[in-house]
Amino acid sequence: MNVDKVFYKNLFKNLFADPCLVEFWDGEVEQFGEGVAKFLIILREPIPKSEILRDSSLAFGEAYMRGRIEIEGTIRDVVESLYNNKDSFLYQSPSYLKLTRFISNGVKKSRENVQYHYDIGNDFYQLWLDETMTYSCAYFKSPEESLAQAQRNKIEHILRKLNLQKGQRLLDIGCGWGELILAAALKYQTRALGITLSQEQFEKTRARIDHENLNDLVDVQLLDYRELKGQAFDRIVSVGMIEHVGKEHLEEYFRAVQGLLVEGGISLLHSITGRDGGGTDSWIDKYIFPGGYIPRVSELMKHMEDYGLYLLDAESLRNHYTRTLEHWARNFEEALPLIRKNKDETFVRMWRLYLNSCAASFHSGNIDLHQLLFTKGPNNCLPWTRNYIYS
Structure with missing residues (x-):
């Protein structure tokens, strides 16, 4: 199995509070979570692991902006499912962001x-x-x-x-x-x-x-x-x-x-x-x-x-x-x-x-x-x- 796909499957395993489907860049579709899937996430291409590990929120946001990720369902449902899972990356502030809170706004x-x-x-x-x-x-x-x-x-x-x-x-x-x-x-x-x-x-x-x-x-x-x-x-x-x-x-x-x-x-x-x-x-x-x-x-x-x-x-x-x-x-x-x-x-x-x-x-x-x-x-x-x- 592709190394990138193994990384993503581990990532999605406990990412959302709701069951969902993920379609990978090679056409494979896998469900994560039990029950009826609430939304489908389509990965047009892999997002570099280094970007995700450095700042997941920024990496996924930029990927959506640039069309590397598509969503069937609503964006709001996807984001809310992330927020409802307290272990998701949205609750993990990257170190650089902690520094930006102290940058002077003169x-x-x-x-x-x-x-x-x-x-x-x-x-x-x-x-x-x-x-x-x-x-x-x-x-x-x-x-x-x-x-x-x-x-x-x-x-x-x-x-x-x-x-x-x-x-x-x-x-x-x-x-x-x-x-x-x-x-x-x-x-x-x-x-x-x-x-x-x-x-x-x-x-x-x-x-x-x-x-x-x-x-x-x-x-x-x-x-x-x-x-x-x-x-x-x-x-x-x-x-x-x-x-x-x-x-x-x-x-x-x-x-x-x-x-x-x-x-x-x-x-x-x-x-x-x-x-x-x-x-x-x-x-x-x-x-x-x-x-x-x-x-x-x-x-x-x-x-x-x-x-x-x-x-x-x-x-x-x-x-x-x-x-x-x-x-x-x-x-x-x-x-x-x-x-x-x-x-x-x-x-x-x-x-x-x-x-x-x-x-x-x-x-x-x-x-x-x-x-x-x-x-x-x-x-x-x-x-x-x-x-x-x-x-």
């Missing part, structure tokens, strides 16, 4: 990392995001709700948690395409500033502010949060940004927020969270979010305490992010005829793998999504129950 490097992902083009994101252009976990009041409505729910849910009052100053760190700052101004007459490192997001948000005639209330700046000086805000929100900060800069983020908040001011952090470092993946780090780091809730709370910030509320939206990603993945597939006009097949397969593997990661509980609400010093003026959020 202002220049952070700008490069953000632009790598978010400046692919507004036209691309418009093809599969909803009409609000919101690229973060939505909030579904029912599983059947539309993505656009769930994204509006999310914005309103956040703004209610912040207990916004007319005339207050709101800072949105990593404002995306501006939906939250526009909603805050329109509904609460809040003076809102959004900052982003993405040129494409900045230009789109600037155009939306002009279109809504909100220049007297809303501003957007192409700026790193560490470059904000001499300003004070009643409320600070950050949605899906701190994941780009990097482990060694988490403390710097909370120091900046503490310095920008007025005494008694309120901040909400909306962040993907990990468990024991399991949310950081080498393939994601190389191809999707360079320089990213998924923090644990305990890490975030520790930094809050270090800067005199008082935690008020913590809410998990893990299932909401699974549903959000299901919508994005479906929208992406429906938009493929238009996407393929400007993107090659490697790009298409990369993004298909990204969206579906993230859905699997959230659904399996490998990663979570939390909203953490906190204040600078004690705030004794908030309502005593959560009714103000849900009424």
Whole structure:
């Protein structure tokens, strides 16, 4: 028997939590696990053993991108089956990835990392995001709700948690395409500033502010949060940004927020969270979010305490992010005829793998999504129950 095939058969023997079929490059098909196979993995050619042993996640991700692996069934089922098997390679972080968690994300490097992902083009994101252009976990009041409505729910849910009052100053760190700052101004007459490192997001948000005639209330700046000086805000929100900060800069983020908040001011952090470092993946780090780091809730709370910030509320939206990603993945597939006009097949397969593997990661509980609400010093003026959020 071919040496490569022996290696692969040993690898697949205990790789998945579900039974599956594997078709090798010579046409041989073998089942692994007992029962009805959930999916079929087709190996068009062997992946070098050295690549698998060095970094299995990166090796298999690149093999799928380049068409060396095909899947009959769904990518999500394959990845989720890997995550559901705690002995799979997805739980074994390669040594180089452990080092990347400590690579410095200074202002220049952070700008490069953000632009790598978010400046692919507004036209691309418009093809599969909803009409609000919101690229973060939505909030579904029912599983059947539309993505656009769930994204509006999310914005309103956040703004209610912040207990916004007319005339207050709101800072949105990593404002995306501006939906939250526009909603805050329109509904609460809040003076809102959004900052982003993405040129494409900045230009789109600037155009939306002009279109809504909100220049007297809303501003957007192409700026790193560490470059904000001499300003004070009643409320600070950050949605899906701190994941780009990097482990060694988490403390710097909370120091900046503490310095920008007025005494008694309120901040909400909306962040993907990990468990024991399991949310950081080498393939994601190389191809999707360079320089990213998924923090644990305990890490975030520790930094809050270090800067005199008082935690008020913590809410998990893990299932909401699974549903959000299901919508994005479906929208992406429906938009493929238009996407393929400007993107090659490697790009298409990369993004298909990204969206579906993230859905699997959230659904399996490998990663979570939390909203953490906190204040600078004690705030004794908030309502005593959560009714103000849900009424």
